[in-house]
Amino acid sequence: MTTQTIVTAAMLAIGDELLSGRTKDKNIGHLADILTLSGIDLKEVRIVADEEGAIVEALNALRSRYTYIFTSGGIGPTHDDITADAVSAAFGVPCLHDPAAMTLLGDMYAKRGMEFTEARKRMARMPQGAGHIANPVSTAPGFTIGNVFVMAGVPQVFQAMLDAVIPTLDTGTRMLSRAIPCPFGEGDIGTPLSEIQKAHPETSIGSYPKYDGKAFSTEIVVRARSEAVLEPAAEAVFAMVETIKAAKIAQNTSAEA
Amino acid sequence: MTTQTIVTAAMLAIGDELLSGRTKDKNIGHLADILTLSGIDLKEVRIVADEEGAIVEALNALRSRYTYIFTSGGIGPTHDDITADAVSAAFGVPCLHDPAAMTLLGDMYAKRGMEFTEARKRMARMPQGAGHIANPVSTAPGFTIGNVFVMAGVPQVFQAMLDAVIPTLDTGTRMLSRAIPCPFGEGDIGTPLSEIQKAHPETSIGSYPKYDGKAFSTEIVVRARSEAVLEPAAEAVFAMVETIKAAKIAQNTSAEA
Numbered sequence: 001m002t003t004q005t006i007v008t009a010a011m012l013a014i015g016d017e018l019l020s021g022r023t024k025d026k027n028i029g030h031l032a033d034i035l036t037l038s039g040i041d042l043k044e045v046r047i048v049a050d051e052e053g054a055i056v057e058a059l060n061a062l063r064s065r066y067t068y069i070f071t072s073g074g075i076g077p078t079h080d081d082i083t084a085d086a087v088s089a090a091f092g093v094p095c096l097h098d099p100a101a102m103t104l105l106g107d108m109y110a111k112r113g114m115e116f117t118e119a120r121k122r123m124a125r126m127p128q129g130a131g132h133i134a135n136p137v138s139t140a141p142g143f144t145i146g147n148v149f150v151m152a153g154v155p156q157v158f159q160a161m162l163d164a165v166i167p168t169l170d171t172g173t174r175m176l177s178r179a180i181p182c183p184f185g186e187g188d189i190g191t192p193l194s195e196i197q198k199a200h201p202e203t204s205i206g207s208y209p210k211y212d213g214k215a216f217s218t219e220i221v222v223r224a225r226s227e228a229v230l231e232p233a234a235e236a237v238f239a240m241v242e243t244i245k246a247a248k249i250a251q252n253t254s255a256e257a
Numbered sequence: 258m259t260t261q262t263i264v265t266a267a268m269l270a271i272g273d274e275l276l277s278g279r280t281k282d283k284n285i286g287h288l289a290d291i292l293t294l295s296g297i298d299l300k301e302v303r304i305v306a307d308e309e310g311a312i313v314e315a316l317n318a319l320r321s322r323y324t325y326i327f328t329s330g331g332i333g334p335t336h337d338d339i340t341a342d343a344v345s346a347a348f349g350v351p352c353l354h355d356p357a358a359m360t361l362l363g364d365m366y367a368k369r370g371m372e373f374t375e376a377r378k379r380m381a382r383m384p385q386g387a388g389h390i391a392n393p394v395s396t397a398p399g400f401t402i403g404n405v406f407v408m409a410g411v412p413q414v415f416q417a418m419l420d421a422v423i424p425t426l427d428t429g430t431r432m433l434s435r436a437i438p439c440p441f442g443e444g445d446i447g448t449p450l451s452e453i454q455k456a457h458p459e460t461s462i463g464s465y466p467k468y469d470g471k472a473f474s475t476e477i478v479v480r481a482r483s484e485a486v487l488e489p490a491a492e493a494v495f496a497m498v499e500t501i502k503a504a505k506i507a508q509n510t511s512a513e514a
Binding site: 016017018019020021022023024025028029030032033034036041042043044045046047048049050054076077078080081114117118119120122123137138153154156157175177179186187189190191193194197204205206207208209210211213216221223 | 273277280281288290293311334337371374375376395410413414444446448450454461464473478480
């Protein structure tokens, strides 16, 4: 029996455009992939509009419950970018122009011969006491306060910021998984799969139906935090699929005879 | 001044596979598109795991707050399909094999010469008193109870069920939108765009940055529930973009001179 460490996370995706359908989110799936690889369990995702009350309420609900919270969106220079104000309100601290961020952005615009406008200065605003998240794509930093990591909504910038954050996090025992393709629908496997789940209670066995326009097939996924637990359950699922295949062949042969 | 009706909605996407990254959700964006076209405002989305407590809590929070709630996932025949139980628990009613659904599924399997197994009978389970949502793809119905619509996670089935549900819903005054492409980053437009938003308080103006690997551009979207409100604001945004273009050309010309 080895000790297992569980580290949890939630995501809060912020933006009217995600709820109107105008933008199809790409950050949730990316975060899910990276966290799973890192040994952090993504437990919940919420998408809310660019409304301070909605952001504050969701953030406070999530940050008290999970180890880490990742947000996307609303940290640009326009009037609808209100994430810095909302996060400050959630933590009960002032939202200020961060001096280091002002220097970083001021220098960048000076080098490019561009004016450091009031709008651009908005990108230096963050909750008092927040740390920076580096932005190698377009300089304007994300920020972190408490257990919350506030990142951009543009996928290339979100991904770059996440790359900067991940090495700084505590991680848990990785959830291992084995996927077993199954050419049959869930109705064929439901009963025996349930028996396998009962016999291997330390694993989590999921079955994910796919429809190709004509028929259903299934991907069966066995998950556990150690190979010793995972392997016997995956073997049992594999054997179950082979048994159903053999039974179907026998059935067809006898029907043809 | 015309009367405006606001109808709101939330989505609850259910499934471990969405949180592990194994499946990239396609239903949220589809629902968002269809609701926007129908005059229903999608206000919040949550994604939770296949855990009864998490589903019950999220569903009860959402159903008391919005006109309609749409769920995806967890209504198949395998042991990890627990949505019917969780929705029943949220409403405090028993989860039973629905007689009409049993007949529907029993007839379908009889016609195909397939056994109506215990696993397949799970697909007839729903909260006592629930109505059916027709499933033209694979027969097993979704269900509706109170203001909640429980649909499949497989996108083709989710979409077919949503097509059946939409004509039965109350709809509000449609949110109209006009998108104005802008070749400049948000830093260039932040200050004048904020002025336009202030001058047109009945509109909601959003700006959505895009990054092509080299530079940022922006899509500016003006939203309102009537053309009379929308048009002047959209015209002002269009004029702003033209003004910035002219200023950039003048700047480059003078720099070259």
